[in-house]
Amino acid sequence: MSTIANPILPGFHPDPSILRVDDDYYIATSTFEWFPGVALHHSRDLLQWRQLPSPLDRRSQLDMIGDIDSGGVWAPCLSYAHGRFHLIYTNVKSRRGAFKDTHNYLVSAERIEGPWSEPVPLNSSGFDPSLFHDDDGSSWLLNMIWDFRKGRNAFAGIALQRYDIERQRLTGPVHNIFRGTSLGVTEAPHLYRRNGYYYLVTAEGGTGYGHAMTVARSRQLTGPYEVDPTNPVLTSNPDAADQLQKAGHGSLVEAAGGEWYCAHLCARPVVAGRCMLGRETALQRCVWTEDDWLRIEGGPYPSHRVAGPDLHWQAPLAEPDRDTFESPGLHRYWQSLRRPFDDTWLSLTERPGCLRLKGGESMQSTHRQSLLARRLTHLEVEVETRLSFHPDHFQQMAGLILYYDTQDYVYLRVTRDETLGRCLGILVSRHGVYDEPLTSDFPLVDGDVRLMARLEREWLRFFHAPGDAQGDPDRDGDGIEWQPIGEPLDISHLCDDDPDYIRFTGTFVGLCAQDLSGAGLAADFHEFDYRPAKSRRSS
The missing domain is CATH 2.60.120.200 (Jelly Rolls)
Incomplete structure (x- = not known):
């Protein structure tokens, strides 16, 4: 059996969104104020990853002139439906103080290498958008809701609204399907469907050393969602200096052989409390319990080495340093x-x-x-x-x-x-x-x-x-x-x-x-x- 060495994407590769299409695996990560926008990587064995052309390669798709430090592209989400790849991303214009100006867009392409379309504006109600494609052919936009009002929970819940792919517009009511747990800072929603349940995966606890991944489920798309009784499903042990820290913001993929994996961000301090390489991407193997809850194998803390699937692939040579x-x-x-x-x-x-x-x-x-x-x-x-x-x-x-x-x-x-x-x-x-x-x-x-x-x-x-x-x-x-x-x-x-x-x-x-x-x-x-x-x- 192969072994995955974490992090699989070292250096600044945060907020991973993982996707499988047939025998190919893809990960999209945030690029913030760096151009071109969204880093894409491809693999066929989950061990070796090669960088693909970035999908946001022209100013008509991504205008970041004047964007603040750590603004720009936040938390992209990659999905596939109706014969096309779909990529959702936020272009953050302001983030300090009470307000956050967070504009969400969608681009699509028939091939992962592009060309990618011009962007479709979606909304600006919050960041970390994702697109869920249900079994009945419908598509749904999720994003966290930002509440700037004094005395309120700024992370006000997870919004869900139907997206009409044919007409390229949002339609119908907005549902607040999940207001989070006591960990707070509820963001980064991703939806999955399995065994009659809708599973909502969110990030909580803030993207620092208390970061975590929460899982909740419901029989109905719009909820109510019950939280996993062992929550958080993934987090880091701050007392273990050699462990991957800041683990959270995860997304799930089912491998071709039926194994499940979670791609999540992590960080490795150089000295106490300082992560020079930024937030990186790691993979953890997952298992499902008899009562249909997700568990990180060996978790809830992340592992440096993880059992890989029984897949073999000769990756192309990397670009020279x-x-x-x-x-x-x-x-x-x-x-x-x-x-x-x-x-x-x-x-x-x-x-x-x-x-x-x-x-x-x-x-x-x-x-x-x-x-x-x-x-x-x-x-x-x-x-x-x-x-x-x-x-x-x-x-x-x-x-x-x-x-x-x-x-x-x-x-x-x-x-x-x-x-x-x-x-x-x-x-x-x-x-x-x-x-x-x-x-x-x-x-x-x-x-x-x-x-x-x-x-x-x-x-x-x-x-x-x-x-x-x-x-x-x-x-x-x-x-x-x-x-x-x-x-x-x-x-x-x-x-x-x-x-x-x-x-x-x-x-x-x-x-x-x-x-x-x-x-x-x-x-x-x-x-x-x-x-x-x-x-x-x-x-």
Whole structure:
């Protein structure tokens, strides 16, 4: 029997929605303010997963310019009915204070690879929408209801309303079918039908260390729903430091052989209370009791290793971690902040063999940053690039960045100083407080410069070398005489667990260019090499 190693999708992959169509399994996860929207993965054995093209790849489907940190795409739901894939998602415009502006949309496609349709607006009454297709051919929209009024339960219940697929509109009354349990923060509804019951799966307890998955059931679609007497069905043990934490927000799938699995989010603290990789996706095997209640095998706490189904599949080769930018398009792991890839700020052709980024807005902008990055999926890794960039003044910068959001990042950048000329330095933002930890930037000679970041769990060290230094890319840069710049930095603030500001994404590492003068000076990156520590995934 095969064994599933959790998390199956390491790094920032929260809010999984899992689906089986024939022999194929798919998972959709949230992307928040990162573009393109919704990460899709495919498998045939539940062990090995490959990334698919993202379904929301154009601005007409997803306009996030100006979306706040941890806004954008929340909790997508993937389903299949009537010969088409259906994907529901929220584009969150505001979330702090009493109000949340949460607009829900539906796109569909005949094939999972697309093309996906233009979006159908649904409602804005709450977030975490999902679509349930009943045995009689009807379809139903669910979402949590947000109540902004003072003194009320903001998580006011789960709304259910019929969706007419032919007419592409909601119809009929809205039913509040479930107001949650004492755990509170009732969200992320998914409906399933089995053995004459409707099963409602929700997330409760908040998406932190008290997170949980609740199951309730009813003989009638609109309820009333009775809660599993052992609730919560899934949660984490905060006293077990080596356990997967924050377990909750689950969805269910029945494998081809009749086994059941739960895909859920989880997190792994690097140090106490700090999860730099963000919320990840794990799988747990499930069993049904004789009286038709769902149980997590070995639960209710999640397991690192889970028995897989008796399936065999040779997964396609993963995209290489080293990108020389010689391909006509970008690898699927690349993402940008809020705006689509287009030639107004990014080009692979203007200087062949290079990624050209045209200087955009600052790192605290929620509009037009020129930043291209990939998820951090390992806690021991080296990241390297070679940069051609010749700034005219201090408002022009480019380099290598580890980025959580506009409040938290660490940046090794090339710029120009009135006294030093072209130079290299470090910028840091911790919880929105800007800092330059070096007493003085390092002057650079003419020509390209190599930049490298070495991460060992929460400790980061930056290095640089002349651009003409040669190394062996198959031997982790051996042969290059790297010079450290600055002292090791504790970057555990790049995490979900900000004490004053709830947020939901994860750390990215990538390339960026700023031109605060508005001239749009370009920076050319010749390569990007992401090198995990040998034989390690992350811990």
